[in-house]
Amino acid sequence: MSAPLTSAAVDALRALTPGTRATTHFNHAGASLPSAATLEAIEAHLRHEAAAGPMEAGVAARAQTERARTLAAQLLNAAPAEIALTTGNSPGWGAAFAALPRWQPGDRILVARHEWGGNLAAMRLHAQRAGASIEAIPSDDSGAADPQALEAMLDERVRLVALTWLPANGGLINPAAAIGQVTRRHGIPYFIDAAQAVGQLPVDVAALGCDVLTGPGRKALRGPRGTGLLYVRKDFLPRLTPAWADTHSAPLGADGEPVLRADAARFESAEAAKALHCGLANALQEALEIGLDAIRARIDATAQALRAQLAAIPGVSVLDQGRERSGLVAFDLAGHDPLDVQRRLAAQGISIGSNGVSYTPLDMNARGLGQIARASVSYLTTEAEIDKLLDSLRALARRR
Ligand SMILES: Cc1ncc(COP(=O)(O)O)c(C=O)c1O
Known part of the structure; x- marks a missing residue:
């Protein structure tokens, strides 16, 4: 069992990751940020x-x-x-x-x-x-x-x-x-x-x-x-x-x-x-x-916190299914095209992903979904980053 990833350990890992200073990254499921040593x-x-x-x-x-x-x-x-x-x-x-x-x-x-x-x-x-x-x-x-x-x-x-x-x-x-x-x-x-x-x-x-x-x-x-x-x-x-x-x-x-x-x-x-x-x-x-147990525990806790806070924003539906869940959080903001949500967040320096039907056609069609917004976390993700994402989404939700 690896040692748990504390906030101090995460801060130290972020200091060794140049991208964390340049962007607020919620697209780790697309591609994550490499360390300076990599x-x-x-x-x-x-x-x-x-x-x-x-x-x-x-x-x-x-x-x-x-x-x-x-x-x-x-x-x-x-x-x-x-x-x-x-x-x-x-x-x-x-x-x-x-x-x-x-x-x-x-x-x-x-x-x-x-x-x-x-x-x-x-x-x-x-x-x-x-x-x-x-x-x-x-x-x-x-x-x-x-x-x-x-x-x-x-x-x-x-x-x-x-x-x-x-x-x-x-x-x-x-x-x-x-x-x-x-x-x-x-x-x-x-x-x-x-x-x-x-x-x-x-x-x-x-x-x-x-x-x-x-x-x-x-x-x-x-x-x-x-x-x-x-x-x-x-x-x-x-x-x-x-x-x-x-x-x-x-x-x-x-x-x-x-x-x-x-x-x-x-x-x-x-x-x-x-x-x-x-x-x-x-x-x-x-x-x-770092240890895969520690990585999994940190990502799970971070994604759960993000899901709970996202779900509390008026107009947001969290679309994740399953009993056990990953660091990928799919959501919809009522009245907003997910691609537009992605673009507006990008203009504020926040990267999220957005998927259409063709990436997962059987599931998207079975659930009647056309496009989803996707915020994916890493063990590098901080509460401050989550707050920034949520603030931007709250502002967007008000502009309906
Ligand atoms: C579940 C899954 N499989 C396959 C791929 C494709 O990976 P690659 O682009 O490295 O071929 C992705 C990419 O996002 C994925 O999420």
């Missing part, structure tokens, strides 16, 4: 590339790539050989999905209602067009995917269960481990999109029972944009043939035949942004040092 790790490598030559500097950076892999494995309770470093959440998820055996007419994919739109696009392009169906797992009365309902849907044609653990359009947390118990019992491949979870709460791939799990570097982990993690369970790896290969992932042997790497790096390529690996390694180290 920035320096990136810049130092770019300087080294410029001075020594990028290929020559790359030799020295290999250790940082492997450090990032080892730290990511530690973060997810996996082995380093089960981790590929990617360029975002979708690149990892999509690469693993495209590596599955060919889809057949009648195959079934079961997804929770909160599935990320990009994953649905990949499924529709490659599986549905081949004759597979994509079906939604019913939600329970809290809006979360229902493991019992999932179990009732299973038959021998179900070839994949895909879950977006923490949805992009609200604070709900899906019961990822309970769903993993069902998929494991029935031997069905299980993919988890953990884009909003990695760096926000403890992630234990063994406890989740998943075969594939993905996360980006830039969100709760506070790593650089253009980085991501792909976990593939060791015994699942032989079932995945990457859609493309290169000299790193499948070098040609003496006989001219490709030799596919035995580890998850079969999803990497020879060319990579080494500077970003250096930054990612630093961000991973920082998250592990």
Whole structure:
């Protein structure tokens, strides 16, 4: 158990984060603010590339790539050989999905209602067009995917269960481990999109029972944009043939035949942004040092406080479902277009997010939502920042 994050500890972490002095950031679910040390790790490598030559500097950076892999494995309770470093959440998820055996007419994919739109696009392009169906797992009365309902849907044609653990359009947390118990019992491949979870709460791939799990570097982990993690369970790896290969992932042997790497790096390529690996390694180290229990506790307390105060503003509806909730707070301000709310807050130096239907189409359509405003917190978020956001929203609410 990590030490709780006190306000003094948060102040110290903010002092090491340049962005906290420049902006009031409530878009950590879009991308969070990196520390000065993460920035320096990136810049130092770019300087080294410029001075020594990028290929020559790359030799020295290999250790940082492997450090990032080892730290990511530690973060997810996996082995380093089960981790590929990617360029975002979708690149990892999509690469693993495209590596599955060919889809057949009648195959079934079961997804929770909160599935990320990009994953649905990949499924529709490659599986549905081949004759597979994509079906939604019913939600329970809290809006979360229902493991019992999932179990009732299973038959021998179900070839994949895909879950977006923490949805992009609200604070709900899906019961990822309970769903993993069902998929494991029935031997069905299980993919988890953990884009909003990695760096926000403890992630234990063994406890989740998943075969594939993905996360980006830039969100709760506070790593650089253009980085991501792909976990593939060791015994699942032989079932995945990457859609493309290169000299790193499948070098040609003496006989001219490709030799596919035995580890998850079969999803990497020879060319990579080494500077970003250096930054990612630093961000991973920082998250592990703070401790994921402490991060989760702080984010939960902050988001709960924000939700309660938001709900007290006349005209504001908090749209979060679920019994257990994340640091993402979705809301609507009556009489105001969420995109306009986002723009007006931005003019005051406050960043929030706003999502339309296409990011989470099944859930948005099921709930009759068109666009939502989204304030997402970090362990860096302070009461003063919450007060500033609420004051601005109160002023907006009066202008109806
Ligand atoms: C749940 C979820 N999945 C996937 C993504 C896409 O991640 P990326 O842009 O890194 O591919 C996001 C981005 O917001 C997300 O919230």
